[in-house]
Amino acid sequence: MNTLRLTDRQCSESQNPEIQGNDLSESNDSQREFLTISEPFRRRKIQPFPKPPVIERIETPSQKRQRELTAKTLEVHRANLKKLLDRRLQTAKEQGDTNLIRLLMAEAESLK
Numbered sequence: 651m652n653t654l655r656l657t658d659r660q661c662s663e664s665q666n667p668e669i670q671g672n673d674l675s676e677s678n679d680s681q682r683e684f685l686t687i688s689e690p691f692r693r694r695k696i697q698p699f700p701k702p703p704v705i706e707r708i709e710t711p712s713q714k715r716q717r718e719l720t721a722k723t724l725e726v727h728r729a730n731l732k733k734l735l736d737r738r739l740q741t742a743k744e745q746g747d748t749n750l751i752r753l754l755m756a757e758a759e760s761l762k
Contacts, residue, residue, distance in 0.1 A: 731761060 709717070735758055742750040 718754065728761070732758075 733756060738750065739754045739758070742754055
């Protein structure tokens with residue numbers, strides 16, 4: 651059985667009620683008394699939890715439809731943004747607004 655030896659000062663500072671009850675404060679520094687504590691009262695290192703096994707997700711039919719619908723919606727949304735941006739760029743070119751053209755070109759680059 652593994653044991654742990656504590657000095658009188660450690661016993662008085664301990665949070666464990668079984669250790670606190672032992673009064674060893676009367677011993678002098680040259681002759682220290684030790685209290686032997688059995689292994690169950692000793693603080694142990696905390697072991698990390700094991701990683702869970704990797705589980706492959708199975709996609710249900712409704713999840714598949716939702717994923718496909720989301721992808722299609724994103725595609726249509728990007729196409730609409732591109733059409734709107736092209737229309738705005740064409741109008742800016744007709745008006746000759748170089749500052750707006752530069753801004754719209756930068757916006758077009760950010761959409762790619």
